[in-house]
Every structure is written in C-alpha cells, then in structure tokens.
Amino acid sequence: MSLSLTRLWAILRKEFIQMRRDRVTFAMMLGVPIMQLLLFGYAINSDPRHMPTALIAPVQDQFSRSLVAALENSGYYRITHPDAQPSEAERLIAQGKVSFVVTVPADFGQRLLRGERAQVLVEADGSDPTATSGAIAALGGIAESAFRRDLAVPEAAGPEIVVHRRYNPEGITHYNIVPGLLGVILQMTMVMMTAMALTREIERGTMENLLAMPATAAEIMLGKIAPFLGVGAVQVLVILGAAWALFDVPFMGSPALLLAGVMVFVLALVLLGYLISTVARTQMQAMQIAIFVFLPSILLSGFMFPFRGMPGWAQMLGELLPVTHLLRLVRGIMLKGAGLPDVLAQFGALSVMVMVLGALALLRFRRTLD
Structure with a gap:
C-alpha cells in the first residue's frame, strides 16, 4: 500500500486533537522545561553571599568595627546580630538562623597594638559544607587587610582567624x-x-x-x-x-x-x-x-x-x-x-x-x- 498524505494528515489531526484534550500532558510539556530554565537560570547559586552572622564582641572599639566592615565588604557575611551574647549565638546557630558566629575577645585591640598574634574565632554551621565553603575561604584575605589602617605600628602582626566548623568538623x-x-x-x-x-x-x-x-x-x-x-x-x-x-x-x-x-x-x-x-x-x-x-x-x-x-x-x-x-x-x-x-x-x-x-x-x- 502506497503512502497516502490524506490518511497521514487524518492521523496527525487526530493526534493533535487528542493532545489538545489532554490539557495536563500539554501543560507538562510546556511547564517542565520553562520551570527548569527559570530555576536553573535565576534561582540556583552554589556560592551564597550575605550569609547571616552573629557577632560576639564585648568591646565595641575601632578594631571590632573594622572587622565587621571587612567581613561585610567581602560580600559573604551579613551581621544580623551585632551585639549577640554567647547563649543567644548558640541558640541562633543551632536553629539555623545564622550561618556564622564571630567572637572577638575583649583584649583583641590591645593585643594587636602590642604586636601580638590576636585571634578571632569564627564558628561556621558545617551541617551544609557547600553553603559555607566560599565564605570560609575568603577569611584569609579579610585577616590580612582588615586592620592595616588601624594599627599604630605598621609592622604589627595581623590577626589570626580560627575557624571552627560546627556539627561536621571534617566537612564530610x-x-x-x-x-x-x-x-x-x-x-x-x-x-x-x-x-x-x-x-x-x-x-x-x-x-x-x-x-x-x-x-x-x-x-x-x-x-x-x-x-x-x-x-x-x-x-x-x-x-x-x-x-x-x-x-x-x-x-x-x-x-x-x-x-x-x-x-x-x-x-x-x-x-x-x-x-x-x-x-x-x-x-x-x-x-x-x-x-x-x-x-x-x-x-x-x-x-x-x-x-x-x-x-x-x-x-x-x-x-x-x-x-x-x-x-x-x-x-x-x-x-x-x-x-x-x-x-x-x-x-x-x-x-x-x-x-x-x-x-x-x-x-x-x-x-x-x-
């Protein structure tokens, strides 16, 4: 039997009519690729920025302010709780309301001025290693540049940032x-x-x-x-x-x-x-x-x-x-x-x-x- 364009057209019309009546399937054919395009194009980001951060700083001096400015200028940190207490910060990171807790010791500025190696503790929520890896990697540059203009002695040692990954220390x-x-x-x-x-x-x-x-x-x-x-x-x-x-x-x-x-x-x-x-x-x-x-x-x-x-x-x-x-x-x-x-x-x-x-x-x- 030879190919008949009339019969072929009739079958094609039947298929298109059936597809039109099956509105759910037709909507899925259009909806799924559009949804994937929008989500992957606009919503997906493997390097999150402006992560909520709690700050524990008993002494609010120029050095703690410089540290806060350097953290926020990096684009990775957003200080949402600038005067948190230790118990409050523990609750916030346990509930997932903050991703980081930054603790600045009371003698931090004095140690810097004396040229000693002052330390800052940064506690990261390690339950999702991917979310915090970029922010942790940026801490090295922050430690080097945060206090250059504040130190009276140019050759004074810069601060040491100690990172503690909570809940998943090895980043497994x-x-x-x-x-x-x-x-x-x-x-x-x-x-x-x-x-x-x-x-x-x-x-x-x-x-x-x-x-x-x-x-x-x-x-x-x-x-x-x-x-x-x-x-x-x-x-x-x-x-x-x-x-x-x-x-x-x-x-x-x-x-x-x-x-x-x-x-x-x-x-x-x-x-x-x-x-x-x-x-x-x-x-x-x-x-x-x-x-x-x-x-x-x-x-x-x-x-x-x-x-x-x-x-x-x-x-x-x-x-x-x-x-x-x-x-x-x-x-x-x-x-x-x-x-x-x-x-x-x-x-x-x-x-x-x-x-x-x-x-x-x-x-x-x-x-x-x-």
Missing part, C-alpha cells in the same frame, strides 16, 4: 546528603504512590463501588491514605538504618522527636498525593503532576543547592515546600542534637501544610463527586 558531604535523602525519597515515593492509587480506581471503574458505600468524603480519604502512612514508616526506618549502618551518619538528637517530625511530613505528602489524584484523570497524568511538584522540591529546598544562595523570591517559594522544613528538622536533630524548641518552627510549618492540604483535598474530592 554524606553527613549532609544522606539525611536530606530521607525527605527526597519520601517525597518521590509517597506523593506518586498516593496520587496513582486513586486514579487507578477511577480508571478501573472501582471508584463507583467505593462511592456507593455509606461513607463520607473524610472517611474515604482517611481510609485511602492510612496504608501509605504505614509504607512511609517502613521507608523511614530503612533509610535511617542505612544512614547509621552504611554511612555512619551521627545521630545527636532524640529519635522519638525525629520520627514524630518525619511522620507529620509523610502525612503532608500523602495528602498532597491525594489532592493530585482529585485533579488527574489517569495514572499518567498523576505521575506527570507528581514529577512537576517533585522538581522544585529538589531544587528549591536546599537539598542540592544552598538555600541561602537563592534570591528572595525563590526562598519564598522554597518555604512553601514540605521538603524544605523536613531537611532543616532532620539535619537539626541528627547533626546538631536540636531539641523541640529548636525545631518547633518546622513542626508548625509542616502542621499548617497538613491542615491546608487536607482541607483542599476534601474540597476537591466533594466537587469531583458532584
């Missing part, structure tokens, strides 16, 4: 990556499995039998997501066991507190997957939407790239992602030994997401039934 990468994988793996599996479970019932026609039962929308939703909470719990135990047995990741905090936070996160994920299933009509659509949600969760959460290296608008988007708050919670508890007061903000954010996603899922499910 997998101490940061492996705890983060807990959130990434759960995000990928929980959302996709939950989203496809309900759409599979719609495709097979078994949803009609479920809706014929004398059950409310909330009861159906709870019945659908409960098994996936159990699956998530098993995955959590497997990942944490591998982190301890294979990668020797330190576990400094409370296991009960960590498991409680992770299960709130899993609940948010299965509700997100349930919400996706009320939008998608096929399993393919559910998978496409889950992938579309998964990409920004990887790029904007601080898992692959430093969170503080992103512009303000990208950080605002990242704050809306459950993975962002789980990464802070897991790294804080496992690496820093954080207690409930230190991670209370992350618990609160995840709890709010659970309530919002649950309400939206119920609302969408009722509309779908109507």
Whole structure:
C-alpha cells in the first residue's frame, strides 16, 4: 500500500486533537522545561553571599568595627546580630538562623597594638559544607587587610582567624546528603504512590463501588491514605538504618522527636498525593503532576543547592515546600542534637501544610463527586 498524505494528515489531526484534550500532558510539556530554565537560570547559586552572622564582641572599639566592615565588604557575611551574647549565638546557630558566629575577645585591640598574634574565632554551621565553603575561604584575605589602617605600628602582626566548623568538623558531604535523602525519597515515593492509587480506581471503574458505600468524603480519604502512612514508616526506618549502618551518619538528637517530625511530613505528602489524584484523570497524568511538584522540591529546598544562595523570591517559594522544613528538622536533630524548641518552627510549618492540604483535598474530592 502506497503512502497516502490524506490518511497521514487524518492521523496527525487526530493526534493533535487528542493532545489538545489532554490539557495536563500539554501543560507538562510546556511547564517542565520553562520551570527548569527559570530555576536553573535565576534561582540556583552554589556560592551564597550575605550569609547571616552573629557577632560576639564585648568591646565595641575601632578594631571590632573594622572587622565587621571587612567581613561585610567581602560580600559573604551579613551581621544580623551585632551585639549577640554567647547563649543567644548558640541558640541562633543551632536553629539555623545564622550561618556564622564571630567572637572577638575583649583584649583583641590591645593585643594587636602590642604586636601580638590576636585571634578571632569564627564558628561556621558545617551541617551544609557547600553553603559555607566560599565564605570560609575568603577569611584569609579579610585577616590580612582588615586592620592595616588601624594599627599604630605598621609592622604589627595581623590577626589570626580560627575557624571552627560546627556539627561536621571534617566537612564530610554524606553527613549532609544522606539525611536530606530521607525527605527526597519520601517525597518521590509517597506523593506518586498516593496520587496513582486513586486514579487507578477511577480508571478501573472501582471508584463507583467505593462511592456507593455509606461513607463520607473524610472517611474515604482517611481510609485511602492510612496504608501509605504505614509504607512511609517502613521507608523511614530503612533509610535511617542505612544512614547509621552504611554511612555512619551521627545521630545527636532524640529519635522519638525525629520520627514524630518525619511522620507529620509523610502525612503532608500523602495528602498532597491525594489532592493530585482529585485533579488527574489517569495514572499518567498523576505521575506527570507528581514529577512537576517533585522538581522544585529538589531544587528549591536546599537539598542540592544552598538555600541561602537563592534570591528572595525563590526562598519564598522554597518555604512553601514540605521538603524544605523536613531537611532543616532532620539535619537539626541528627547533626546538631536540636531539641523541640529548636525545631518547633518546622513542626508548625509542616502542621499548617497538613491542615491546608487536607482541607483542599476534601474540597476537591466533594466537587469531583458532584
């Protein structure tokens, strides 16, 4: 049979019409590359600047002011707490509100004027070595140039900056990556499995039998997501066991507190997957939407790239992602030994997401039934 342009054109028209009707797939074909282009082009930065820093300086003299000016002029440091107390600075770095704590001794200026080797202590949050490496590397030039104009004796020795990497002194990468994988793996599996479970019932026609039962929308939703909470719990135990047995990741905090936070996160994920299933009509659509949600969760959460290296608008988007708050919670508890007061903000954010996603899922499910 010879090639017929008429038949070929008819098949092409049919495919374009079908593609136009499948709006979710068409949106994914355009949305995914546009999202990747914008995120990688504007939001991703592996060398963060203007990192929040707390300053402990009992004597606010010209030397401490020169040090502050040199740190800020380098572009890497932003003194957000200029008169912090030691206990306050400890709390700030444990909660992740500052990346550095700079301690200037009370006799710092006197030692410089006497030509002695004065020391400045810079404590860095080493739970994410990539985020602080550039700022630490810049300290050498800062130490050499900060006090040249202030010293009365030109040949006086310059200050020595002592760097203390907190929580991960050796800068081991997998101490940061492996705890983060807990959130990434759960995000990928929980959302996709939950989203496809309900759409599979719609495709097979078994949803009609479920809706014929004398059950409310909330009861159906709870019945659908409960098994996936159990699956998530098993995955959590497997990942944490591998982190301890294979990668020797330190576990400094409370296991009960960590498991409680992770299960709130899993609940948010299965509700997100349930919400996706009320939008998608096929399993393919559910998978496409889950992938579309998964990409920004990887790029904007601080898992692959430093969170503080992103512009303000990208950080605002990242704050809306459950993975962002789980990464802070897991790294804080496992690496820093954080207690409930230190991670209370992350618990609160995840709890709010659970309530919002649950309400939206119920609302969408009722509309779908109507």
